[in-house]
Amino acid sequence: xxxxxxxxxxxxxxxxxxxxxxxxxxxxxxxxxxxxxxxxxxxxxxxxxxxxxxxxxxxxxxxxxxxxxxxxxxxxxxxxxxxxxxxxxxxxxxxxxxxxxxxxxxxxxxxxxxxxxxxxxxxxxxxxxxxxxxxxxxxxxxxxxxxxxxxxxxxxxxxxxxxxxxxxxxxxxxxxxxxxxxxxxxxxxxxxxxxxxxxxxxxxxxxxxxxxxxxxxxxxxxxxxxx
Numbered sequence: 001x002x003x004x005x006x007x008x009x010x011x012x013x014x015x016x017x018x019x020x021x022x023x024x025x026x027x028x029x030x031x032x033x034x035x036x037x038x039x040x041x042x043x044x045x046x047x048x049x050x051x052x053x054x055x056x057x058x059x060x061x062x063x064x065x066x067x068x069x070x071x072x073x074x075x076x077x078x079x080x081x082x083x084x085x086x087x088x089x090x091x092x093x094x095x096x097x098x099x100x101x102x103x104x105x106x107x108x109x110x111x112x113x114x115x116x117x118x119x120x121x122x123x124x125x126x127x128x129x130x131x132x133x134x135x136x137x138x139x140x141x142x143x144x145x146x147x148x149x150x151x152x153x154x155x156x157x158x159x160x161x162x163x164x165x166x167x168x169x170x171x172x173x174x175x176x177x178x179x180x181x182x183x184x185x186x187x188x189x190x191x192x193x194x195x196x197x198x199x200x201x202x203x204x205x206x207x208x209x210x211x212x213x214x215x216x217x218x219x220x221x222x223x224x225x226x227x
Contacts, residue, residue: 005051007036012052020054025062032071032082033168039084043072071169085169087222093166094218098211100163105206108153109198116153120195123149124188131184139184146191150198170221183220187213 012027014020028048031037043063049056063080066072073083127142151160190213197205 004031004037004041005047007031007034008048009051019058021058021061024048024052024054024058025065028059028062029066029069029071032066037082039082041082042078043080043082045080090170090218090221093169094214097163097166098214100159100166101210101214102207104151104154104156104159104163105194105198105210106203107156107159108150109201109203109206111155112153112198116149117195117199120146120149124192124195127191128188131181131188134181136184143187143191150194183216186216 008027008031011030012023014023016023028043037043045056045059045063048059052059063072067074067080070083070089072080074080123142123146127139127146130138130142147163148160151163154160190209193209194206194213197203197209
Protein backbone atom coordinates (compact mmCIF):
# COMPACT_ATOMS: atom_id res chain seq x y z
CA UNK A 1 0.00 0.00 0.00
CA UNK A 2 2.81 2.38 0.86
CA UNK A 3 3.89 2.31 -2.82
CA UNK A 4 0.76 4.23 -3.82
CA UNK A 5 0.60 6.65 -0.93
CA UNK A 6 2.77 9.35 -2.47
CA UNK A 7 0.39 9.75 -5.40
CA UNK A 8 -2.61 9.77 -3.07
CA UNK A 9 -1.05 12.47 -0.89
CA UNK A 10 -0.21 14.49 -4.00
CA UNK A 11 -3.84 14.24 -5.14
CA UNK A 12 -5.13 15.35 -1.75
CA UNK A 13 -5.47 19.10 -1.30
CA UNK A 14 -6.94 20.19 2.00
CA UNK A 15 -6.49 23.86 1.06
CA UNK A 16 -9.98 23.91 -0.40
CA UNK A 17 -13.25 25.22 0.96
CA UNK A 18 -14.68 21.70 1.04
CA UNK A 19 -15.42 19.24 3.84
CA UNK A 20 -12.53 16.85 4.53
CA UNK A 21 -14.69 13.87 3.54
CA UNK A 22 -15.21 15.36 0.07
CA UNK A 23 -11.52 16.11 -0.41
CA UNK A 24 -10.60 12.55 0.61
CA UNK A 25 -13.28 11.10 -1.64
CA UNK A 26 -12.10 13.10 -4.67
CA UNK A 27 -8.43 12.26 -4.11
CA UNK A 28 -9.12 8.56 -3.62
CA UNK A 29 -11.39 8.51 -6.67
CA UNK A 30 -8.81 10.25 -8.86
CA UNK A 31 -6.03 7.94 -7.70
CA UNK A 32 -8.11 4.83 -8.34
CA UNK A 33 -9.43 5.91 -11.73
CA UNK A 34 -5.96 6.89 -12.96
CA UNK A 35 -4.87 3.30 -12.33
CA UNK A 36 -2.22 4.20 -9.76
CA UNK A 37 -3.83 1.84 -7.27
CA UNK A 38 -4.02 -1.53 -9.06
CA UNK A 39 -7.14 -3.63 -9.40
CA UNK A 40 -7.48 -5.94 -6.41
CA UNK A 41 -5.30 -3.77 -4.17
CA UNK A 42 -6.58 -3.62 -0.61
CA UNK A 43 -7.37 -0.14 0.67
CA UNK A 44 -6.60 -0.03 4.38
CA UNK A 45 -8.61 2.70 6.03
CA UNK A 46 -6.22 3.10 8.95
CA UNK A 47 -3.11 3.47 6.76
CA UNK A 48 -4.70 6.13 4.59
CA UNK A 49 -5.90 8.09 7.60
CA UNK A 50 -2.49 7.99 9.27
CA UNK A 51 -0.64 9.07 6.14
CA UNK A 52 -3.05 11.97 5.58
CA UNK A 53 -2.97 12.79 9.31
CA UNK A 54 -6.76 12.74 9.62
CA UNK A 55 -9.32 10.62 11.44
CA UNK A 56 -10.59 7.41 9.89
CA UNK A 57 -14.15 8.72 9.58
CA UNK A 58 -13.74 10.73 6.32
CA UNK A 59 -11.80 7.85 4.76
CA UNK A 60 -14.57 5.44 5.72
CA UNK A 61 -17.21 7.77 4.27
CA UNK A 62 -15.21 8.18 1.05
CA UNK A 63 -14.90 4.41 0.64
CA UNK A 64 -18.65 4.00 1.07
CA UNK A 65 -19.27 6.50 -1.73
CA UNK A 66 -16.73 4.76 -3.95
CA UNK A 67 -18.41 1.44 -3.24
CA UNK A 68 -21.74 2.89 -4.42
CA UNK A 69 -19.97 3.96 -7.63
CA UNK A 70 -18.61 0.41 -7.93
CA UNK A 71 -15.02 1.59 -7.99
CA UNK A 72 -14.23 -0.44 -4.89
CA UNK A 73 -15.87 -3.46 -3.30
CA UNK A 74 -15.90 -5.13 0.09
CA UNK A 75 -14.65 -8.71 0.16
CA UNK A 76 -15.18 -10.90 3.25
CA UNK A 77 -11.98 -11.61 5.17
CA UNK A 78 -10.11 -9.19 2.91
CA UNK A 79 -11.68 -5.76 3.25
CA UNK A 80 -12.13 -3.00 0.69
CA UNK A 81 -10.32 -3.53 -2.62
CA UNK A 82 -10.19 -1.72 -5.96
CA UNK A 83 -12.82 -3.34 -8.14
CA UNK A 84 -12.01 -4.88 -11.50
CA UNK A 85 -13.86 -3.47 -14.50
CA UNK A 86 -15.62 -6.40 -16.15
CA UNK A 87 -16.23 -6.87 -19.87
CA UNK A 88 -19.95 -6.49 -19.15
CA UNK A 89 -19.26 -3.13 -17.48
CA UNK A 90 -17.27 -1.92 -20.48
CA UNK A 91 -19.90 -3.02 -23.00
CA UNK A 92 -22.60 -1.25 -20.99
CA UNK A 93 -20.55 1.93 -20.76
CA UNK A 94 -19.91 1.97 -24.50
CA UNK A 95 -23.58 1.36 -25.32
CA UNK A 96 -24.63 4.28 -23.13
CA UNK A 97 -21.81 6.42 -24.45
CA UNK A 98 -22.84 5.74 -28.06
CA UNK A 99 -26.34 7.02 -27.45
CA UNK A 100 -25.14 10.07 -25.55
CA UNK A 101 -22.47 10.90 -28.14
CA UNK A 102 -25.03 10.69 -30.96
CA UNK A 103 -27.40 12.91 -28.99
CA UNK A 104 -24.66 15.46 -28.33
CA UNK A 105 -23.47 15.47 -31.96
CA UNK A 106 -26.91 15.72 -33.54
CA UNK A 107 -27.74 18.53 -31.13
CA UNK A 108 -24.48 20.24 -32.15
CA UNK A 109 -25.58 19.78 -35.76
CA UNK A 110 -28.61 21.96 -35.04
CA UNK A 111 -26.84 24.60 -32.95
CA UNK A 112 -23.25 24.96 -34.12
CA UNK A 113 -22.13 28.32 -35.52
CA UNK A 114 -19.87 28.99 -38.49
CA UNK A 115 -17.24 30.33 -36.11
CA UNK A 116 -17.31 27.10 -34.08
CA UNK A 117 -16.96 25.06 -37.26
CA UNK A 118 -13.88 27.06 -38.27
CA UNK A 119 -12.37 26.60 -34.83
CA UNK A 120 -12.88 22.83 -35.00
CA UNK A 121 -11.36 22.69 -38.49
CA UNK A 122 -8.30 24.54 -37.20
CA UNK A 123 -8.15 22.18 -34.24
CA UNK A 124 -8.18 19.13 -36.54
CA UNK A 125 -5.41 20.66 -38.65
CA UNK A 126 -3.34 21.18 -35.52
CA UNK A 127 -4.05 17.62 -34.35
CA UNK A 128 -2.90 16.23 -37.69
CA UNK A 129 0.29 18.29 -37.47
CA UNK A 130 1.05 17.05 -33.95
CA UNK A 131 0.36 13.47 -34.99
CA UNK A 132 2.82 13.73 -37.88
CA UNK A 133 5.37 15.04 -35.39
CA UNK A 134 4.77 11.98 -33.23
CA UNK A 135 3.55 14.02 -30.28
CA UNK A 136 1.14 11.39 -28.94
CA UNK A 137 0.50 13.15 -25.63
CA UNK A 138 -0.59 16.33 -27.42
CA UNK A 139 -2.75 14.35 -29.86
CA UNK A 140 -4.58 12.70 -26.95
CA UNK A 141 -5.15 16.12 -25.41
CA UNK A 142 -6.44 17.60 -28.69
CA UNK A 143 -8.82 14.67 -29.22
CA UNK A 144 -10.30 15.60 -25.86
CA UNK A 145 -10.60 19.24 -26.94
CA UNK A 146 -12.44 18.10 -30.09
CA UNK A 147 -15.00 16.25 -27.97
CA UNK A 148 -15.38 19.24 -25.66
CA UNK A 149 -16.08 21.56 -28.58
CA UNK A 150 -18.78 19.23 -29.92
CA UNK A 151 -20.37 19.06 -26.47
CA UNK A 152 -20.21 22.84 -26.17
CA UNK A 153 -21.86 23.26 -29.57
CA UNK A 154 -24.65 20.90 -28.50
CA UNK A 155 -25.73 23.51 -25.91
CA UNK A 156 -26.44 20.61 -23.54
CA UNK A 157 -24.28 21.22 -20.47
CA UNK A 158 -25.51 18.27 -18.44
CA UNK A 159 -24.94 15.86 -21.30
CA UNK A 160 -21.25 16.72 -21.49
CA UNK A 161 -20.93 16.07 -17.77
CA UNK A 162 -22.65 12.69 -18.09
CA UNK A 163 -20.34 11.55 -20.90
CA UNK A 164 -17.30 12.74 -18.98
CA UNK A 165 -18.40 10.75 -15.94
CA UNK A 166 -18.72 7.60 -18.02
CA UNK A 167 -15.33 8.08 -19.63
CA UNK A 168 -13.65 8.40 -16.25
CA UNK A 169 -14.29 4.73 -15.54
CA UNK A 170 -12.23 3.81 -18.59
CA UNK A 171 -9.56 6.44 -18.07
CA UNK A 172 -6.92 3.83 -17.23
CA UNK A 173 -7.38 2.52 -20.79
CA UNK A 174 -7.64 5.95 -22.43
CA UNK A 175 -4.34 5.70 -24.33
CA UNK A 176 -4.68 2.07 -25.38
CA UNK A 177 -7.06 2.63 -28.26
CA UNK A 178 -4.87 5.35 -29.83
CA UNK A 179 -1.42 4.05 -28.92
CA UNK A 180 -0.67 3.07 -32.53
CA UNK A 181 -0.17 5.68 -35.22
CA UNK A 182 -2.58 3.89 -37.56
CA UNK A 183 -5.35 4.14 -34.96
CA UNK A 184 -4.66 7.83 -34.33
CA UNK A 185 -4.85 8.56 -38.04
CA UNK A 186 -8.11 6.61 -38.24
CA UNK A 187 -9.55 8.52 -35.29
CA UNK A 188 -8.55 11.82 -36.90
CA UNK A 189 -10.27 10.84 -40.15
CA UNK A 190 -13.38 9.90 -38.19
CA UNK A 191 -13.35 13.27 -36.45
CA UNK A 192 -13.21 15.00 -39.82
CA UNK A 193 -16.10 12.79 -41.01
CA UNK A 194 -18.13 13.75 -37.94
CA UNK A 195 -17.56 17.45 -38.59
CA UNK A 196 -18.48 16.98 -42.27
CA UNK A 197 -21.73 15.21 -41.26
CA UNK A 198 -22.50 18.05 -38.84
CA UNK A 199 -21.99 20.64 -41.57
CA UNK A 200 -24.17 18.66 -43.97
CA UNK A 201 -26.76 17.95 -41.24
CA UNK A 202 -26.55 14.25 -42.02
CA UNK A 203 -27.87 12.50 -38.91
CA UNK A 204 -27.57 8.98 -40.35
CA UNK A 205 -23.88 9.44 -41.08
CA UNK A 206 -23.32 10.80 -37.58
CA UNK A 207 -24.80 7.66 -36.01
CA UNK A 208 -22.78 5.37 -38.28
CA UNK A 209 -19.46 7.18 -37.82
CA UNK A 210 -19.78 7.34 -34.03
CA UNK A 211 -20.71 3.66 -33.86
CA UNK A 212 -17.65 2.68 -35.91
CA UNK A 213 -15.48 5.04 -33.88
CA UNK A 214 -16.57 3.57 -30.54
CA UNK A 215 -16.79 -0.07 -31.65
CA UNK A 216 -13.11 -0.12 -32.57
CA UNK A 217 -12.12 1.40 -29.24
CA UNK A 218 -14.34 -1.10 -27.45
CA UNK A 219 -12.61 -4.05 -29.13
CA UNK A 220 -9.18 -2.79 -28.07
CA UNK A 221 -10.21 -2.07 -24.47
CA UNK A 222 -11.88 -5.46 -24.17
CA UNK A 223 -8.78 -7.25 -25.44
CA UNK A 224 -6.71 -5.36 -22.87
CA UNK A 225 -9.05 -6.39 -20.05
CA UNK A 226 -8.97 -10.03 -21.15
CA UNK A 227 -5.18 -9.97 -21.03
